[in-house]
Amino acid sequence: MKIAKQISALGILAMTAVLIYGFSAGDFGQDGSKLLQNPWGIVSLVDLYTGFVLFSAWIVYREKNFFRSLVWVVLMMVLGFFTASLYSFIALNTSQGDWKKFWLGKRVDG
Numbered sequence: 001m002k003i004a005k006q007i008s009a010l011g012i013l014a015m016t017a018v019l020i021y022g023f024s025a026g027d028f029g030q031d032g033s034k035l036l037q038n039p040w041g042i043v044s045l046v047d048l049y050t051g052f053v054l055f056s057a058w059i060v061y062r063e064k065n066f067f068r069s070l071v072w073v074v075l076m077m078v079l080g081f082f083t084a085s086l087y088s089f090i091a092l093n094t095s096q097g098d099w100k101k102f103w104l105g106k107r108v109d110g
Contacts, residue, residue: 001099005092011085019082052076055084062091062105 035041063069075083095102
């Protein structure tokens, strides 16, 4: 579990750095339109959002509270795998070394 925590922490740091870079140096409207004109840009976005949806499904399953799930899913769709890294890091820390609790969250007891 220690390695998983380290990987998720590295994900948080890496995503923080690239999000700051992207928001400060890029123009989302201009760069996004170029991405959508490129067939591989479209493939990459579909691939990315498929991952977001799958990860979000795990979040919704783990959380019993609808509002809490909704907040995490919205953050996932906006901030991407920064959110996934943060969610994983929190889940790893609150699972107290129990992989079953990590995967099932609030549903571990039924």
